[in-house]
């Protein structure tokens with residue numbers, strides 16, 4: 001069995017589109033009756049992860065070189081984004097740690113030369129500090145600018161990554 005929970009944050013919808021492509025890939029990479037893939041926005045994410053979840057994915061947009069903060073989310077709102085109650089950063093502080101759980105992070109970023117910083121990297125570190133000992137940084141996916149859209153080819157890459165994650169979990173190497 002392989003139950004996957006994907007917790008995502010998205011203010012302009014790009015990370016949501018990526019998360020949903022990763023979910024498609026996970027579906028594709030599993031056997032047909034092999035558990036469930038649940039995609040939830042961070043506002044609706046549980047603070048106690050259901051016991052039957054074997055893989056947790058956590059994804060969000062990169063703001064100011066890391067995870068979003070109340071101030072950067074406010075800034076996004078002024079640029080036309082949809083309001084969000086909290087971000088991945090706040091959810092990580094609220095969730096009950098599961099040291100043994102496989103956790104992989106991802107993010108969306110603007111592909112600009114010399115612009116470092118990744119919400120996926122920051123989230124993986126924050127999750128480990130919180131007690132998710134197995135949290136690892138996954139992929140960054142590129143958007144064309146602050147509101148998006150996702151760069152051509154990135155949805156395919158997200159789907160392929162989902163297939164690869166499903167394979168790794170099946171083989172017990174994730």
Ligand SMILES: Cc1cc2nc3c(=O)[nH]c(=O)nc-3n(C[C@H](O)[C@H](O)[C@H](O)COP(=O)(O)O)c2cc1C
Pocket residue numbers: 009010011012013014015016060061062063064065066072073075076079108109110111115116117143145146147148
């Ligand atoms: C306040 C703010 C700060 C940002 N800072 C960065 C940054 O440091 N690096 C980066 O690559 N993108 C940055 N971006 C662009 C976001 O990464 C982009 O809006 C996001 O990936 C879109 O995802 P979403 O549609 O899921 O919100 C920033 C965007 C906002 C609104």
